[in-house]
Amino acid sequence: MSTPATNFAQLLTPLQVLRRFDVHDFSIDEFFRARLRPLSDQAMVEYQGEVMTWQNCADQADLAVAWLLRRGIQAGDRIGLMAYNHPATVVLLLACARIGAILVPCNPEFEAREAKYIFEHAGVRGVICSPEPLSKVQEATQHMPTATWQVVIEDDQAGGESSLLKQWMSCKPDTSTRAGLADSTCMIIYTSGTTGFPKGVMHSQRSYLLTAEAFVHRMYLQPDERLMCVLPLFHINALMYSLGGAMACGGTLILIRRFSASTFWQQAAATRASEVNVIMSAAAILARRPEQEYDATHCIRKMFLAPLNQDLLDTFHQRFHVPVLIECYGMTEIPGVLSNPFVGPHKLGSMGCISPHPDPTIARPEVRIMGDDGHELPVGEVGELAVRTPTLMQGYFKDPEQTAASFKDGWFLTGDLARRDDDDFLFFFTRKKDIIRRRGENISGAEIDSAIGSHPDILECASIGVASELGEEEILLAVVPRTGTAITPETVQAYARLHLSPTKWPRYIVMVDNLPHTGSMKIAKFRLKPADNLRRLATDFSSKELQS
Template sequence: MATPTLLSPLEVLRQFDAHDFSIDQFFQARLRRLSEQPMVEYQGSVTTWQSCAEQADHAVGWLLGRGVQAGDRIGLMAYNHPATVVLLIACARVGAILVPCNPEFEAREAQYIFEHAGVRGVICSTEALSKVQEATCLMSPAPWQVVIEQDQPDGEMSLLLQWQCSPPDLLTRTGTADSTCMIIYTSGTTGFPKGVMHSQRSYLLTAEAFVHRMYLQPDERLMCVLPLFHINALMYSLGGAMACGGTLILIRRFSASTFWQQAAQTRATEVNVIMSAAAILARRPIQEFDAQHSIRKMFLAPLNRDLLDTFQQRFHVPVLIECYGMTEIPGVLSNPFMGPHKLGSMGCISAHPDPAIERPQVRVIDEDGQDLPMGEVGELAVKTPTLMQGYFKDPEQTTASFKDGWFLTGDLVRRDADDFLFFFTRKKDIIRRRGENISGAEIDSAIGSHPDILECASIGVASDLGEEEILLAVVPRPGTTITPEAVHAYAQLQLSPIKRPRYIVMVESLPHTGSMKIAKFRLKPADHLRRQATDFSLQEVQP
């Protein structure tokens, strides 16, 4: 059988009418061509493009009936569900802003996000309802809360049923390309998450660029196992599926034991994973592998030789693409799909398929903002059309993140002769765990509030699953006898599983700078601390 001819990324995009980079026009351009084609598949049910459009009409009417206006923020604390796709399209039409939140967060963590964003209402999975209620109970005015699938205990109908009962709105088209469509909260060095604002334009530019990054075809079936509160799932999987006109295979939550079975049953052709999930898949019993799967390309980072060999040779996935991205600047660097591939690299500049679209630019600079020669380590600075609009209600932090118009990533990198970039380390107090940026300052603040703790410091240490694990060094308050087990129990009350330390070690003192700040860099390398620490790996979060 002849190998089908691949369309170029630009040919894929030009199958559809041109749009003005508003999500509504983008969606309508695809609807006109694909109305009866499957857009989302979820747990055996299929939502066509036409069905999604009709649901979005009802959702717009429902939002307006609730008094939602352009610029209003709508919280989302849910596991993956097709309603999120509809909600994104409906909010974009109204000009409202989606504020996704991890459903695994504790109420305290969700409270900060919802209060800071000033959400008008929150849509959630049933499992998250009690946390949403606790997180929003002190807000004034109190946000409304609606569960997606099941009726609430107080008798209010589920979101899906409310949409069905709401008159459709066919006229409202308030949102524009420059309207903020989402605020994604990401941890920062201050200890408080920052709300990254993205416009409809930057969302769509990122989505269309992903067609180029993974050479997506019109019949692509993208399996989405990552959560839709993260840019990877929202912009790359969902956005990429819409951009190429393919089908999004939506999985409620990642399950390593059923991953290959789901891949085979759904006939998925592409999937995005984080390294820790890939490492777990590589270690699962081979009996769980289903050789009938159709996955031909996988998007993940970072990638090492063992994982590359395992997925290509044992799991028969031909193409694995290593990349780099941040919530603030999605879709800037990637290993080229057609090659060359440099294992262990962040890749090189990944441009939009349309040459008329501004190309991203990167620099490697020193502390004074001067360009460094090839091979020297410096901070990665970026200019890109997918750049965030700024941090919500934080102009000072927004200004501090730029130097002479260049966004400062806080990542130290080096560039080779072919303009591929290689990650070295981070300038900021960020721990990269399970694909998430976790603020060390937030951990220190939460656990340091224990009355028996004088001070503590969290750092990232190497993980056998890739990326990092969290080690917490604790100085007990004089006269107390707190144990690692007590600290771990306190962490369970204060932090969501992804932020809880795996290693806890009691120390007599911590190093300090001249200004009496804890000098975390002096704790690394932390091999001696890890050897002394209590390992709580059996209670550790699984991705």
């Protein structure tokens, strides 16, 4: 157990930070304007050497609102976003919130098939994207009657419409529209479920802001904070913690288009960033990079990541000179519930303990460890983690059955097995669900099985998570070929690359004669673990794509 070495006497408390601004009604627009009044000339977002002040952002949001209304967007309409990090995402979030429209971000690395599912399921009216995924967006939406337009953020489309930023400039600012309310849905984040395809997690403007303000407490953010955002803005961590946290404390968001391990420390030093959120695999890569890439003039004083081990803790403390590393736990459905406390003891390897909102009048999250019968288990016993929190999602979009199945007596069931100790710290044990945790993403094994299993020479296949040297998991795929075929692991890998985004490509592929089944003839994946023997027999398609 350890405690961060910080002189708290020189810092504002999280509640003092929030009370620098006028109270708001938990609509994003009123929250933003409470900060705009005292901060109008200060830097809100810095991106590739350019500064967007709070007033610049407000002015662009007025243009974006007018542009969306001209496109016929109304409250409740969904807008697709398939883009790398860019200030336009910040503006779009504010503009959609004012109208009451809903942002649906999507991984720009997704293949057209994956994007098509999300955009069709969400029923998006149009898609805004970076130049690189434009062709995939067009393919994904070509047969969608609702998605009538696709617009790139930065560059003109060849033979098509001008870029989003140019189109905004052609509009007359709308300063009066205020349709979005605290309980209006502001975003739908698609996350892989236990079976089948991703589920759309709906969050209200209220839950977004409660999470953002709670992050001020989790990381003791100060008014002059400079948060470097290297995680993608289609991910709850970047959207709610980095962007939301920067707005909540009145600091500056240092927006990095894409994570690069080789330039990470140079970017940190050049931007004078004070805080950054990373995932464990990225932290492990940074720890293995050549020493000459490290820039000792960086100002990062705190880092938010999970999970954390002793080697990484020592490396970031002693070699990289980052004083405070905060280990945490979160899900898209219940952001900001558990974290090691910034003020107080840390327990390495834990999910942390309850992480409340700075305002004591806001209800604290609650957690339970439940047995299969739904009763709470005593300290030390392993059971399913169940949660009640003010930041809870509104439900899964167009999926009331799955929404209902995710609750028991008012408690959200995480599907994660954990235990609680005498100090009310939680420790992760394993997952009940068919989820593979890779590079900070929850990947549905069922989706991989469906995509690769469609190959005509494959009888059946099963993907499981196996331990990774970078932390979290790698994907192992066991394949049963159809009789009389000569399919190889190389053929399977090539097929995966055609039908799945890179983060879902299996690292290990092993050909087997059969797979274990349950009495109902479902593949019994739990019988494939531990997978040491399968891994020894597998072809290892080790990728260096995250090393650059």
